[in-house]
Amino acid sequence: MTTTIFYILVIAGVLLVPLNLAAGLIWLERRLLALWQDRYGPNRVGPFGLLQVLADMIKIFFKEDWIPPFADKVVFVIAPAIVMVTVLMAFAVVPFTSTVVVANLNIGLLFFLGMSSLGVYSVVLGGWSSGSKYSLLGAMRASAQMLSYEVFMGLSLMGVVLMAGSFNLRDIVEAQHKVWFVIPQFLGFVLFMIAGIAETRRLPFDLAEAESELVAGFHAEYSGMKFGMFFVGEYMGVMLISVMISVLFFGGWLGPWLPPLAWIVIKTFFFIMFFILLRAGLPRPRFDQLMSWGWKIMLPLALANLLVTGALVLAFK
Amino acid sequence: MLSVIRTLWNVFLHTFQPRETIQYPEEKPNLPPRHKGRIILSRDPDGGERCVACHLCAVACPVDCIALQATEDENGRRYPEFFRINFSRCIFCGYCEEACPTYAIQLTPDFEMGEFNRQNMVYEKEHLLISGEGKYPGYNFWKVAGVKIGGKDKGEAENEAAPVDVHSLMP
Ligand code: SF4
Ligand code: SF4
Numbered sequence: 001m002t003t004t005i006f007y008i009l010v011i012a013g014v015l016l017v018p019l020n021l022a023a024g025l026i027w028l029e030r031r032l033l034a035l036w037q038d039r040y041g042p043n044r045v046g047p048f049g050l051l052q053v054l055a056d057m058i059k060i061f062f063k064e065d066w067i068p069p070f071a072d073k074v075v076f077v078i079a080p081a082i083v084m085v086t087v088l089m090a091f092a093v094v095p096f097t098s099t100v101v102v103a104n105l106n107i108g109l110l111f112f113l114g115m116s117s118l119g120v121y122s123v124v125l126g127g128w129s130s131g132s133k134y135s136l137l138g139a140m141r142a143s144a145q146m147l148s149y150e151v152f153m154g155l156s157l158m159g160v161v162l163m164a165g166s167f168n169l170r171d172i173v174e175a176q177h178k179v180w181f182v183i184p185q186f187l188g189f190v191l192f193m194i195a196g197i198a199e200t201r202r203l204p205f206d207l208a209e210a211e212s213e214l215v216a217g218f219h220a221e222y223s224g225m226k227f228g229m230f231f232v233g234e235y236m237g238v239m240l241i242s243v244m245i246s247v248l249f250f251g252g253w254l255g256p257w258l259p260p261l262a263w264i265v266i267k268t269f270f271f272i273m274f275f276i277l278l279r280a281g282l283p284r285p286r287f288d289q290l291m292s293w294g295w296k297i298m299l300p301l302a303l304a305n306l307l308v309t310g311a312l313v314l315a316f317k
Numbered sequence: 318m319l320s321v322i323r324t325l326w327n328v329f330l331h332t333f334q335p336r337e338t339i340q341y342p343e344e345k346p347n348l349p350p351r352h353k354g355r356i357i358l359s360r361d362p363d364g365g366e367r368c369v370a371c372h373l374c375a376v377a378c379p380v381d382c383i384a385l386q387a388t389e390d391e392n393g394r395r396y397p398e399f400f401r402i403n404f405s406r407c408i409f410c411g412y413c414e415e416a417c418p419t420y421a422i423q424l425t426p427d428f429e430m431g432e433f434n435r436q437n438m439v440y441e442k443e444h445l446l447i448s449g450e451g452k453y454p455g456y457n458f459w460k461v462a463g464v465k466i467g468g469k470d471k472g473e474a475e476n477e478a479a480p481v482d483v484h485s486l487m488p
Contacts, residue, residue, distance in 0.1 A: 034336075035331070035332055035336075036328050036329070036331045036332065037331070038334055038335070038336050038337045038338075039336055039337065039338050040336055040338045040340070277325055277328060277329060278325065280328050281324045281325045281327075281328035281329075282321060282324060282325070
């Protein structure tokens with residue numbers, strides 16, 4: 001009985017916390033960007049401007065929800081939901097602590113990779129169904145970018161899988177009791193980080209959105225809460241990648257003194273802030289640079305990493 | 318790659334730098350005296366209106382927000398019968414000030430003129446006219462201009478010689 005209740009609580013928590021945190025992250029991002037640009041950011045509404053999120057939410061809910069007449073209506077409506085669904089599904093396999101996990105799949109890592117790949121559909125379909133040139137260009141860029149970065153995203157994680165000997169995320173964390181995988185798998189960490197940024201379409205890899213060239217890229221035609229869903233989905237993606245980095249490379253909930261949940265929250269927030277720092281610091285590359293960077297540098301590196309790790313694991317078995 | 322890391326580090330160091338923002342309603346910005354804000358009409362040292370209703374400001378105004386009507390007083394001094402600036406259109410470019418031959422129209426460093434009602438943004442002459450001389454103290458157009466007005470004949474202005482009598486043969 002108590003386990004059932006605990007289980008329901010976990011599910012509710014995993015459903016609600018990322019959703020609400022994603023809204024909170026908008027505030028965090030604005031404040032941090034402002035800090036790094038020597039400004040204040042939203043600081044008027046409520047303490048430290050925290051209620052700004054609420055104000056924005058109210059605003060976005062009451063915005064006119066407009067579907068352009070030239071859009072493919074059904075797909076147009078479904079697209080923003082896909083991003084939310086896939087990210088939330090991926091959260092299901094994330095082990096926040098050894099007990100707080102919705103689905104302890106033995107192929108958890110593959111499930112995560114699959115779900116984050118499915119997220120591309122949201123962008124592509126959203127851009128395609130909008131029936132506008134800018135959106136189409138954004139969607140095209142997104143699909144090309146995601147496809148090429150997906151490849152080495154998976155490959156960069158195989159080193160971790162080899163070392164832990166499991167696809168189960170909980171086992172991967174447990175395998176890091178002695179040393180966090182970031183040390184033996186540093187290259188894998190860097191590669192996954194870069195692929196993760198590309199996967200969440202954050203700056204500097206936000207070519208699908210690229211306000212300065214494509215208006216708003218794939219969601220140029222979206223308004224109201226549908227736009228908000230893309231937005232929240234993006235932030236949840238950031239959270240997902242951050243929590244996955246901590247789980248896969250930084251020992252997940254492992255850490256001294258503090259309770260496990262605190263550790264994973266601290267680590268996740270550290271990487272979320274790093275994502276925001278990237279946005280504050282780096283310009284957007286050109287599209288061909290992005291592609292050649294992905295195929296010509298990252299992919300060979302990921303393969304080499306896999307090869308060397310495999311050889312070493314075999315040698316020391 | 319190294320430059321990327323250096324960039325990130327330099328951006329991160331901004332965490333410890335003071336913020337530039339001025340928290341406006343509590344903290345007032347320090348505006349220079351030449352700041353182009355709310356427009357006023359100034360008076361000459363004797364207290365007369367400087368504006369001679371020449372319409373140059375209205376012509377110079379790129380958004381056509383100045384309207385005035387010229388008239389003359391009993392002394393032959395031209396002055397605007399009404400002078401109206403629609404501040405909801407004014408872009409505070411300062412062209413009117415540059416065009417004005419008499420230093421009458423001037424922009425001041427005051428910008429707090431928000432209104433809830435758009436009609437209130439239209440300023441009439443009584444709102445624009447101040448009792449001082451603004452940025453150019455001591456200047457009196459009618460005292461230096463060669464125009465004849467009541468109480469000042471030709472040649473009586475400052476730095477002005479009496480007019481030559483062209484009908485006389487005397488040197
Ligand atoms: S400041 Fe520019 S816009 Fe405003 S009244 Fe003068 S000329 Fe017109
Ligand atoms: S304010 Fe100056 S430019 Fe405008 S009508 Fe008066 S004298 Fe002429």
